[in-house]
Amino acid sequence: MWRLARSAVASNLRRSRRFSTAIPGPCIVHKRGADILHDPWFNKDTGFPLTERDRLGLRGLLPPRVISFEQQYARFMESFRSLEKNTQGQPDSTVTLSKWRILNRLHDRNETLYYRVLIDNIKDFAPIIYTPTVGLVCQNYSGLFRRPRGMYFCAKDKGEMMSMIYNWPSHQVDMIVLTDGSRILGLGDLGVQGIGIAIGKLDMYVAAAGINPQRILPIMLDVGTNNQKLLDNPLYLGLRQPRLEGEEYLSIVDEFMEAVYTRWPKAIVQFEDFQMKWAFETLQRYRKRFCMFNDDIQGTAGVALAGLLGSVRAQGRPLADFVNQKMVVVGAGSAGLGVFNMAMQAASRMAGTTANPQFFLLDKDGLITKERKNIAPAAAPFAKAPGEIEGLGLREGASLVEVVKKVKPHVLLGLSGVGGIFNQEVLNAMRESDSTKPAIFAMSNPTMNAECTAVDAFTHAGENIVFASGSPFENVDLGNGKFGHVNQANNMYLFPGIGLGTLLSGAHFISDGMLQAAAECLASYMTDEDCQRGILYPSINSIRHITAEVGAAVMRAAVAEELAEGHGDVGPRELMHMSKEETVEYVTRSMWYPVYSPLVHEK
Template identity: 65%
Template structure:
């Protein structure tokens, strides 16, 4: 009876602490409770989810019938890590003069083999050395992996749904062994990075993204699922390749294509109603269409459209701070955008919304904000005179009278636009390597900003609009530079450093996914995405931004993700979209303060520790 009254008293006077303890006790129990399995002996050693390799204790070896199946010496997880590092060290020593692509693929193979046999150790290594290994499991190496995936394929990872599976997907999803899936990354392989149509080989990008969800956001690796939608390919090389693993027929289009995506979405949400689906690397003509089709019905988002936009907006806000201004000055920035594909349009929309909100968040502010952007695509400057203009780009088409007054025209070149506008920011999302040529960069020297910014955001490295060396050497040392792929900082002499910021989507999408999961939000709103971007922009100190550092080091990715997830949760609560997660109800979430939300996020992030395994017969 006394316990009952204690609970009543606490619920009225200290409900925040009770809410936090509910979260903590639930997660702590889950993390430390034994894992019940129905396998013994070699079956465990062949299962990457449960295999500990030489780290099995003698008690477990006896209990699980492993004695004699492993070498006698029991190694700690740190010793296992050191053994793995030795393998990589040997590789680096033996290939020191080899091509960089060959070395990167060799490292990927070593990591992939570890992933195949011991998932816990794989993620422990990835988390502990995320700066070193993120470029191997994600960009830029994942681009090489996707190009060669048919030859690299060794064991299934994820699920494949093809045009031949129409009418069967509702039952097919039950072939996946996990009863709970929190995160799905799905692609149709039509526009992998800047490499184009790679068909079924695009599954590599979904696998790489989910590795980062585990490493950065602490999503349980047993609750993630990469999915490939194979609707054919228009890549003639793959159509003629006898070793290609996908459908060797041209891509489906129109209603036939949409019906397959519809069937898949219905199937996965029927089995896993609370799953979050991230769309990845869909070609431009489908990316925005499918996003608008599903975003208000399912918990989903498109990373190329919304994730790229969020990271770019965070960088743009950071570049304003680097000018020793307040972020509220962002609506005064003139921005030339090179590229009007799905990523470019996503950035335009997000940046415009951010400006409008700072200007009062009304219709007049929204209309005014569009005047800050000058959009150039493969056919030049986009104006109202452009025929068959995409509906998403139309709001950003420049007025004919204005461009005439400025001496410009429909289809004016990038060099001409930069010379006339003298923008604060030159933003590249074109997937055209070298687009920011010497002539363009020379023109950009005329910027009216005291610290102009160059965002060369296209991936992979071969598609970057310009390198940091080119940018700093031509435009000058007082610029801000950011790219989508990793580059080394530039030595400018006299002790000065030109910082090469990597505006990588991995700063945002793991936190967006984790925050949506833990809030139980019904959809992923523009406000939640905006909160994530602003949180990332605010993560940098004044000293850092004044030096020209506008994105944090990758080594801080788990802390950044935790903060982004907390911001997403807070916004979901504010917008009344949150419904709670597991034992943390919406009412409990609503009572948490900022610090408690951060603790709630941290306590729900999976950590790669070997579990205690208990055998139980079915």
């Protein structure tokens, strides 16, 4: 029986290889004429061949010359490079928004060409459609808005969401990114303008994971805003009321989740940029009922854990030595606590339940201990007991500088959202670390919220450090032909693979084991030699390959935990008998790739 199952899997994979190189199959459309030209899912601009123009009623609606996909691509890239040249010397914000606009116009007009441009130039364009430019876009979204993308549910829609969800034109949705705009990156409450973060994340799902763009859906859940500047802004597009709280808030989210899973029971919902109290509350409320995860808590934690394991390897130590690492985490929000929790889980797996690693958590009031009054429930399990810190000469509320000087940590990790909090004094103190190669992770986004710059880290903490940041920085010239390598510890390395692997496994919820498998896969992606050179994460140019590996690891974990129910024509039995190589190939072959498909009209 095992041989028969393996044979069936191999046959399916061989079949997918043949199909992947063939002419794409036809796409059925229910539109004709100008309606197609105005639909970015189907529009090919001047790329419609003459036969297609005839059968779709496009004769006379386009210039007579047919321009190939490759020519269209080259034409756009020429326009983009011309924009770069013409904006030289202008303020960075002006330049990045200009770049975003030209890409957004293409996105509005022709999604196939847009995603091909994005995939082929991912290293250059990810910082524009995603971190860090997406923060600037969200701040200005009401003024930038030209045409709607995604769906908007608001507090005034209570009781109507079950019918509203059917207004979305796509019959099948695989991936949803949901935000309530309450904590966009490190920028705070941006209300309805937070829709930009959901759009940017889903662009990465298409580019990195090959999720079909007709099956993605960005959603804004507008429950008001407490940002007075937005409420006073005449251009603001959201509800002009304070944010809902308590049971009133949760009833809105409950109704939304029920509506989504009534129409699309196999969809995956990624919660994005919810303020801490609702991030943890909704994660615990829904994670066993629906197929969802919170990227700020779980995705950030996975990427950070991969970097932390890499920093152990950078010291030339075995991964098991992670339990002996001294780590200081600055920031007790959803991201910081997510990292702390996953790091603790990893230490427990390595050393058992008796593991008591030297991990220290700080917030705006300093070191968190059990003596803290009114401690946040999510932070309470990680508070240090007085007996654990007395020998170090520390106390409740000790400052960051004090903690770094007395703990001498191997790792200093920031998810505080406070730009420059790793100041010169803090970085100088890291020179006394007990590690031969201390690691500094300045992970807050966008760039202005980074705890320190790469230049400051290598200048003040020394050249023999490992550095990672959430936003992109250039490598640092250390002189004498040496460079300090900058790692971008960004969630884009994990969340596309988590989503894709979960989708293809058919799991009904996302387990801790699936998330840990994703983090460990990313950690193992780099060689020991790379890590010892200070390179903890791969180039973003390899993002599709990375995502395939991570997705396959997530899928295997789902199979091992008997959560996998299969996807499409591949059932759980076939998944169970796939080898590691076959799972990676299956995931790779399942990725959508942007090419023009022949369009066939059907009434």
